Amino acid sequence: MKVSVKYFAGIREAIGASGESVETSAITLGLLRDQLIAQGGAYAESLARGNAVRMALNQVMSDETVALMAGAEVAFFPPVTGG
């Protein structure tokens, strides 16, 4: 299935893109993160376990256990610092 992946702030800068369409069989956000990390390079560095990475599914704050569905909009970003 295809999902739309977005990146923000430091992760966007590291990966060098604000978003992309990703073909995946991952059934959770955590498995999608694993798939991206496996691509190596900036993906592996910026999404690495041990980094504080927040994620959203269809624009709702989520965690790695949340199920992924075709056509979903997923976002990976650092801890938020607004206000």
Added chain:
Amino acid sequence: MGILPTTPRVFIQTADFDLSTEVSILRDQNAGVGAVCSFVGTVRDRTAGLAGSISSMELEHYPGMTEKSIEVMIDAAHQRFDILGARVIHRVGLLQPLDQIVLVAVTSAHRGESFQACEFLMDYLKTQAPFWKKEQTPEGARWVDARVSDDAALAKWGLLCSNTDA
């Protein structure tokens, strides 16, 4: 389901705002309002107390999710506190020291509810609304680190928060 707003409550904009104008719109000529509490966040020129260490700040957000997440927070504030209305403005883009960044304004019949709801909304926004600050310093640009103390501030409302967790 959220409480359906009759007028927009959340504004993400590059433009500055005027506190008096916003409070006036929020009060909406409602004579049942007995209290207005507002918070304005402004850009400082320093980190670690060093004046002049920040020359400017860039605010990034997640269009769509940012607005939705703050709408959810306002719904939560309505459920938790006996408030009459709330209005949130958050600026994005390039800001300078002294600029206003954020406004949270709340109305209620009595002061206690609007004081509390205003702080609740700010604590919530700090840790759950997708914004990111990048500071321009003499050493170059750097992304601002999230604070553990902001997670703790939300926890005092009984809400678990892991914004800073690895």
